[in-house]
Amino acid sequence: MSAVLDRAEDVVAEVTGNLVAAGIDDATVTLDLLKVPAALANGPAVVVQPPRLDYTGTMAGSVTDATWEVFIIAGPVADRLAAWRRIDAIIDALKDPMDVDSAEPATFAHPGMPDHPAYVLSFTETI
Amino acid sequence: MAPKAHRLGPGSLKFGETGTPTEFAAQLTNARISPSVNEEDAIDVLSGETIDGDDTIDWVVAGTLHQSFDKAGLVYWCFENRLTVVPFDFVPNNDESDYGWRGNCKIVPIDAGGDVKTKNTSDFEFKVIGEPTTYDIPAV
Numbered sequence: 001m002s003a004v005l006d007r008a009e010d011v012v013a014e015v016t017g018n019l020v021a022a023g024i025d026d027a028t029v030t031l032d033l034l035k036v037p038a039a040l041a042n043g044p045a046v047v048v049q050p051p052r053l054d055y056t057g058t059m060a061g062s063v064t065d066a067t068w069e070v071f072i073i074a075g076p077v078a079d080r081l082a083a084w085r086r087i088d089a090i091i092d093a094l095k096d097p098m099d100v101d102s103a104e105p106a107t108f109a110h111p112g113m114p115d116h117p118a119y120v121l122s123f124t125e126t127i
Numbered sequence: 128m129a130p131k132a133h134r135l136g137p138g139s140l141k142f143g144e145t146g147t148p149t150e151f152a153a154q155l156t157n158a159r160i161s162p163s164v165n166e167e168d169a170i171d172v173l174s175g176e177t178i179d180g181d182d183t184i185d186w187v188v189a190g191t192l193h194q195s196f197d198k199a200g201l202v203y204w205c206f207e208n209r210l211t212v213v214p215f216d217f218v219p220n221n222d223e224s225d226y227g228w229r230g231n232c233k234i235v236p237i238d239a240g241g242d243v244k245t246k247n248t249s250d251f252e253f254k255v256i257g258e259p260t261t262y263d264i265p266a267v
Contacts, residue, residue, distance in 0.1 A: 058193070059152035061137045101244070126246070 004051065004066065007127050011048050011068060015094060019046070022093035036073055037113055044074035044086050063126055070094070070121040073108040083117040091119060099123055133223040140190070141216045142204070142234070148216060151192065151201045156248065158190035160217055160228050160259060186255035188215050188232050194239060194247045201237070202249060208234045212256050218264065225266075230259035 008031055016029045026043030028035065039045040051066035074086040091103050100123045108118040140158050141148035152158075167180025192201050211234055218227040232253035241247030 057136060057156065059136045059138050059140060059155040059158050060150075061153075063153075063193075099244070 003127065004053070004064075007066065008048055008050070011070075014098065015046055015048065015070065018093050018097045019090065022089070024089060024093060027090060033071075036071075036108065037110055040073065040075055040113075040116065044072060044090060046090065047071040047073070065124055066127045067122060067124040070098075070123075071106070071108065071118055072121065073116050073118040075116055077114045077116055080117060087117060087119050091121065094121060099125070133220050135219055137222075138220050138224065139216070139218040139227075140188070142208075142213050142232075144214060148214070149204060151204075154192040154195060154201055156191050156193065158217065158219075159188075160255070161187050161189055163187075184258075186230070186259055187252045188217065188230075188255060189250070189252040191248050191250050192237075194241070194249055196239070201251070202239045205234055205237045205251065206239075209236045210234065215253070215255075224264055226261045226263050228259050228261055231256045 012029050012031060019025070019027050019029065024044075027046055028039035028042065028044075029046045029048070030036075030039065031048050033047050033049075036045045036047060047070065049069040049071065051068045054065045054067070055062040056065060057063075072087050072090050074083045074090075076082060091100075094100060095103070098121070100121050102122045104120045104122070106118040106120050108116040135158070137152070138158070139150060139152050140155060141150050143149045163185050165183045165185065167182055169177040169180050171177055194200070194202055196202070212231050213234060214229065215232050216227060216229050218224050232255045234253055235251075237251045238247075238249040
């Protein structure tokens, strides 16, 4: 398996651990965006996306910086404030331990289901 | 002669005694050995001619590095070795360099810290004591 994919699985584990530590145990954390519709039936979904990779030159060769985007998607769609509250709790649980740089509001659209409130977290690390 | 322009790196910059040098290439985003020529004014003599002044060249080993806050990093090493004179060995490109540079330089402390949530860098400039020398790198 590639080093980036290995790290992606580590990020999933770290996100899961931080959510559990914050008392959030109904969220599904995954690398697979296609699992979101089924996951939303049980609670919020957190999706770790493939990172942007930047290569910085050093005298010894290049260093890889990975910028990760993590989607946080939650319902219910009929109660936007309740969905926002669930997303907010997840952001609070992740922002410090994951050293998050930004959180952008978004909407999750998927064929066959209503649009869901979402946020996109972003953080960068050297891998 | 066909023009050539080699990229800097992957290369090597080591400080310390032969046999136990410390390699810092992985932290460096800029590395160079730089001369500065000090030109003394020519002296006019009675005949109307001039005598060249005594020019000198000062050298520094300089560059920019990513800070790391562990004891294996150059920031800590520079602090621990401040004001000591140590050998250096600089190879700009491991594959393309026909020769490297060696000499002795005086270590001075460098910046630690900077902007929060940023991978900070520090500039360094170590005065070369005496003249550097070059040495041939055998072709592989």
